[in-house]
Amino acid sequence: MKRIGIIGVGQTRYERMKTEDTYADLIFEATVKALDDAGLGIDDIDNVITISNDFWDGRTISSMAITDACGSYGKNVSTVEGDGTFGALYGLMRILSGAFRTTLVVAHCKGSEGSNHFITNAMFNPIYERMIGLDSISSSALQARRYMEKYNITEEQCAMVSVKNHKNAFNNPFAQLAMNITIEDVLKSKMLSDPIKLLDASPISDGACAIILAEEEIAKKGPKRPVWIRGVGHFAEAYNLGDRDLAEPLSLIRAAKKAYTMAGITDPFKEIDVAEIYDAFSYQELLWTEGLGFCERGGGGRLIESGATEMDGELPINPSGGVLSAHPVLVAGLARIAEITIQLRGEAEARQVHRARVGLAHGINGACGQAHCVWILEGE
Amino acid sequence: MDIKDMVYQGRIKVPYKWSVGEYGSRFFGEIKDNKKIFGTRCRNCNKTYIPPRKTCPDCFLPIEDWVEVGPYGTLITFTIVRYSAPLHPLPAPFAVGVILLDGADTGIVHIIGGTDPEKIHSNMRLRPVFREKREGNYLDISYFEPLNP
Amino acid sequence: MAQRVAIVGTGQTYHKSSRADVNGVELIQEAVGRALEDAGITRKDIDAVVIGNMDHFEGINYVDMWSIDGNGALNKPIMKVTTGGTTGTTVAIAAFYHVASGLFDIVLAIGWEKNSESDTTAAIITCADPYWERPTFGGAIAGLAAGAVGYMHRYGITERDAALISVRDRKNALKNPYAHLRKEITVEDVLNSPMLAYPIKFLDICPRTDGACAVVFASEEKARRLTERPAWVHQVATRHNYTYFTDVDRSGPMPTLYEACMEVYKKAGIRDPFHEIDVVEMYTPSSFAGLVWIDALGVCKEGEAVRLVNDGVTEMDGELPINPSGGVISTNPIGATGLIRVAEAAMQVSGKAGEHQIPDAKTALATGFGGCHWSDVVLISSKRPD
Numbered sequence: 001m002k003r004i005g006i007i008g009v010g011q012t013r014y015e016r017m018k019t020e021d022t023y024a025d026l027i028f029e030a031t032v033k034a035l036d037d038a039g040l041g042i043d044d045i046d047n048v049i050t051i052s053n054d055f056w057d058g059r060t061i062s063s064m065a066i067t068d069a070c071g072s073y074g075k076n077v078s079t080v081e082g083d084g085t086f087g088a089l090y091g092l093m094r095i096l097s098g099a100f101r102t103t104l105v106v107a108h109c110k111g112s113e114g115s116n117h118f119i120t121n122a123m124f125n126p127i128y129e130r131m132i133g134l135d136s137i138s139s140s141a142l143q144a145r146r147y148m149e150k151y152n153i154t155e156e157q158c159a160m161v162s163v164k165n166h167k168n169a170f171n172n173p174f175a176q177l178a179m180n181i182t183i184e185d186v187l188k189s190k191m192l193s194d195p196i197k198l199l200d201a202s203p204i205s206d207g208a209c210a211i212i213l214a215e216e217e218i219a220k221k222g223p224k225r226p227v228w229i230r231g232v233g234h235f236a237e238a239y240n241l242g243d244r245d246l247a248e249p250l251s252l253i254r255a256a257k258k259a260y261t262m263a264g265i266t267d268p269f270k271e272i273d274v275a276e277i278y279d280a281f282s283y284q285e286l287l288w289t290e291g292l293g294f295c296e297r298g299g300g301g302r303l304i305e306s307g308a309t310e311m312d313g314e315l316p317i318n319p320s321g322g323v324l325s326a327h328p329v330l331v332a333g334l335a336r337i338a339e340i341t342i343q344l345r346g347e348a349e350a351r352q353v354h355r356a357r358v359g360l361a362h363g364i365n366g367a368c369g370q371a372h373c374v375w376i377l378e379g380e
Numbered sequence: 381m382d383i384k385d386m387v388y389q390g391r392i393k394v395p396y397k398w399s400v401g402e403y404g405s406r407f408f409g410e411i412k413d414n415k416k417i418f419g420t421r422c423r424n425c426n427k428t429y430i431p432p433r434k435t436c437p438d439c440f441l442p443i444e445d446w447v448e449v450g451p452y453g454t455l456i457t458f459t460i461v462r463y464s465a466p467l468h469p470l471p472a473p474f475a476v477g478v479i480l481l482d483g484a485d486t487g488i489v490h491i492i493g494g495t496d497p498e499k500i501h502s503n504m505r506l507r508p509v510f511r512e513k514r515e516g517n518y519l520d521i522s523y524f525e526p527l528n529p
Numbered sequence: 530m531a532q533r534v535a536i537v538g539t540g541q542t543y544h545k546s547s548r549a550d551v552n553g554v555e556l557i558q559e560a561v562g563r564a565l566e567d568a569g570i571t572r573k574d575i576d577a578v579v580i581g582n583m584d585h586f587e588g589i590n591y592v593d594m595w596s597i598d599g600n601g602a603l604n605k606p607i608m609k610v611t612t613g614g615t616t617g618t619t620v621a622i623a624a625f626y627h628v629a630s631g632l633f634d635i636v637l638a639i640g641w642e643k644n645s646e647s648d649t650t651a652a653i654i655t656c657a658d659p660y661w662e663r664p665t666f667g668g669a670i671a672g673l674a675a676g677a678v679g680y681m682h683r684y685g686i687t688e689r690d691a692a693l694i695s696v697r698d699r700k701n702a703l704k705n706p707y708a709h710l711r712k713e714i715t716v717e718d719v720l721n722s723p724m725l726a727y728p729i730k731f732l733d734i735c736p737r738t739d740g741a742c743a744v745v746f747a748s749e750e751k752a753r754r755l756t757e758r759p760a761w762v763h764q765v766a767t768r769h770n771y772t773y774f775t776d777v778d779r780s781g782p783m784p785t786l787y788e789a790c791m792e793v794y795k796k797a798g799i800r801d802p803f804h805e806i807d808v809v810e811m812y813t814p815s816s817f818a819g820l821v822w823i824d825a826l827g828v829c830k831e832g833e834a835v836r837l838v839n840d841g842v843t844e845m846d847g848e849l850p851i852n853p854s855g856g857v858i859s860t861n862p863i864g865a866t867g868l869i870r871v872a873e874a875a876m877q878v879s880g881k882a883g884e885h886q887i888p889d890a891k892t893a894l895a896t897g898f899g900g901c902h903w904s905d906v907v908l909i910s911s912k913r914p915d
Contacts, residue, residue: 001631001632002531019385019387020385024772053584053590054583054584054585054611054655055584055590058390058392058655058659059392059655059656059657059658059659060583060584060585060586060613060652060653060655060656061583061611061612061613061614061656061899061900063611063612063613063769063900064613064656064769064772064900064901065658065772066772067769067770067771067772067901068772072769072770073770074768074770074788075768076766076767076768076792077767077769078610078612078619078622078623078767079610079611079612079619080608080609080610081584081591081609081610081611082591082593082608082609086608089608090608090610090623090626092630093626093627093629093630093632094626094630096531096629096630096631096632097531097626097629097630097631098531098629099626099629117465117466117467118466118467119590120590121467122588122589122590123589123590123591123594123595125431125595126396126398126588126589127398127400127404127431127517127518127552128431128488128489128518129489129518130467131469131517131518131519132469132476132489132490132491132518133461133465133467133468133469133476134476134489135465135467137463138459138461138476141459141461142457142458142459142476142477142478142489143457144459145457145458145459145502146456146457146478146502149457149502190462191462192462192463193459193460193461193462193463194459194460194462195459196459233606234606234607234608235604235605235606236593236594236597236602236603236604236605236606236607237597237603237604238437238597238598238603239594239595239596239597239598240431240486240488240598241478241487241489242430242456242478242479242480242486242487242488242489243429243437243486243487246457246478250604251604254604255606365591365593365594366591366593366594367591367594370594370597371593371594371607388659388660390659392585392655393651394585394588394647394648394651394652394655395647395648395651396587396588396646396647397645397646397647398552398553398587398588398646399547399548399549399550399551399552399553399643399645399646400552401550401551401552401555402550402551403555404552433598434551434555434558435555435558435562435598435599437597437598437599437603438572438603438604439572440558440562440565440571440572440601
């Protein structure tokens with residue numbers, strides 16, 4: 001694969017409810033930040049990929065609301081409706097094709113403006129499961145129990161994810177929920193849907209994120225060291241929850257395998273220095289570490305207990321605070337890519353993982369991680 | 381002028397009429413008229429799907445065989461929903477779970493009822509409880525209840 | 530480009546007002562099955578899928594995930610793109626880049642819509658900004674009508690001139706077994722049809738349709754093994770410039786269509802589009818648009834389209850046939866409509882268009898329209914790109 005680099009990133013602060021900004025304002029903020037970061041003007045961008053979702057935005061042709069704000073006037077532009085990691089992959093393809101030299105990828109979500117319950121219920125089949133009132137929380141609870149019962153993962157092990165990530169969030173100026181909590185606090189927090197408790201769940205968030213991809217020649221000329229894209233994989237598995245064994249992250253295993261193969265990685269736990277993965281719920285960080293091959297199947301609980309994924313461990317996971325600390329849907333995966341970029345440049349300040357050279361960013365789409373997208377990035 | 385951040389409230393009002401399709405219609409018809417649950421089986425890979433599929437998602441070949449499944453099934457996983465929300469079929473707390481009906485290769489998600497939610501556990505054997513007045517939709521099965529309460 | 534891309538197969542459903550016999554997933558599967566058959570491949574050969582529709586028409590969130598049983602992507606890579614009316618061409622362009630990038634060799638593009646399942650206007654109205662435009666937005670028809678009044682004023686065209694487009698396309702549809710509306714109409718029929726929003730009458734506007742379309746894109750190496758007549762995708766371009774309907778620049782030819790066409794021609798080395806293009810599949814939401822936007826294709830001078838159409842130049846036996854498939858005025862499953870233009874263009878240059886084949890068609894242009902005067906353009910040819 002040709003060498004394509006990430007040369008600019010921009011994020012807004014993630015907050016529960018940003019009433020001073022429309023999502024177009026958020027897009028503009030993230031875009032300008034990314035351009036400044038890359039040392040570019042909007043005219044240097046030759047195509048744009050926006051990421052939006054008609055349900056979250058409460059409007060059909062949701063991409064229409066932001067064409068101005070992302071600077072796509074007079075440019076080739078397209079819109080992916082799915083997690084930011086997938087949109088960024090499309091942006092990458094457009095440069096790989098040779099048709100473009102730079103791509104701006106920008107995602108937004110104002111979770112505060114809609115109802116998570118209604119919007120995620122709409123993911124389910126209207127003829128069948130929708131009538132059961134499933135939403136992102138109750139459906140994920142089905143997966144959490146299945147995973148925990150099949151592999152003896154405990155509630156305490158899941159709680160450790162929340163403790164770790166909310167504490168990490170103190171070091172991230174963009175994160176929404178920095179909290180000093182204990183395992184006890186998590187276990188005592190309000191039960192939403194067994195076994196998921198309030199502190200096991202990610203928040204409602206508003207925010208936007210932008211990244212700029214560039215082909216090698218342009219990447220090398222930027223003011224900052226580019227972060228190179230070494231591998232990307234995406235896969236989807238069955239839709240009906242009953243068609244799947246929810247404890248087996250099949251599409252993640254395949255997406256990771258593809259990304260690792262492209263990047264020439266054979267021992268992910270050893271070769272990856274830092275990872276930002278999509279922990280919409282605490283159990284998910286454990287399950288995804290297994291799917292990514294950071295530990296053996298069923299070993300997610302033991303992995304976090306070993307301390308390996310803490311800031312001072314062998315493979316820090318979610319130094320940014322992760323999705324548990326800020327969950328603007330669609331943006332969250334792109335933010336994972338942005339965070340790894342910041343890490344690999346050595347710019348992560350208080351949340352910097354020492355000497356991080358190879359990083360992994362991950363996003364999910366669909367209920368209970370029906371689809372996954374895995375990115376392997378490398379700093380200079 | 382006191383300028384505060386204005387918030388504009390609204391709803392999207394788009395009504396829907398979803399086509400169930402021939403296969404789905406037969407599935408609901410059997411439940412409504414005969415209190416029987418059917419799946420469809422792919423002759424190529426031998427997988428029995430419920431809800432019924434017209435084409436095998438894997439083999440991509442047309443499926444023609446209808447197979448009665450259940451009525452009993454095994455609870456694969458479940459959750460007790462403890463918050464109230466507008467689209468819930470019942471007030472909280474209520475349980476939903478994935479049920480693998482005998483003879484089917486795929487599970488269905490439905491309500492687990494007829495018992496104290498705290499007594500529910502995975503691997504329980506369940507049976508469907510049909511509504512008295514059935515209309516031809518998913519809630520014609522009111523819920524699944526334990527065989528041994 | 531990392532690798533050249535060709536279309537090696539297409540599939541469509543028989544488009545109808547309402548396909549109550551199937552749910553959306555089954556509708557998609559029909560088109561996919563036909564496309565696989567046309568390309569001579571099986572589901573196993575698909576490397577990735579791109580799918581699109583307009584969410585609020587079916588009320589399903591994350592359609593790529595929901596339709597996995599029928600879209601062919603079970604245990605494969607898939608992503609969804611959506612840009613309103615341009616969705617179909619956006620899907621085609623995304624599939625093109627999937628292959629052109631070199632990351633995938635065989636990519637399935639799917640566009641579909643089941644408009645019978647919802648109130649189309651209620652859903653479309655939500656595209657307008659809730660504070661500034663939605664309270665007064667009358668839906669697609671009103672939006673297009675306002676545009677049409679502008680055209681009539683600026684170019685002096687009449688309702689009779691516009692009616693010729695509907696008459697042409699509906700006549701062409703008789704030769705397309707997949708088309709939705711297959712009844713010939715006359716100019717008088719159009720003029721006498723019920724007025725919806727002046728000057729757009731019932732027979733001036735596209736219908737709403739249940740339908741799906743699937744197109745198989747392949748790398749050069751795979752295309753050569755699969756078919757003797759690949760439809761090479763030479764160039765694609767997009768301009769989705771506007772956010773508010775009132776921002777649209779109406780002082781000249783349809784601006785986004787014009788810009789996108791000029792970009793495609795420049796990159797493809799086309800200097801005389803009128804002569805170098807053999808057939809156009811044009812996304813025409815209304816007869817008025819279908820008439821006036823011909824200028825924006827760069828095939829005639831501004832204001833000349835009326836003469837072209839009156840002289841029969843755009844008929845099937847004319848010098849530059851437009852919409853031999855019957856176009857959007859005969860068939861409009863919105864998420865599929867743009868992709869059908871691409872499929873039809875590919876069918877033309879591959880000699881697969883059956884009764885509505887334009888003899889010797891070598892180069893075809895497909896256009897997409899949607900959103901706020903947005904345009905996509907795709908150039909397809911039987912000649913391999915350099």
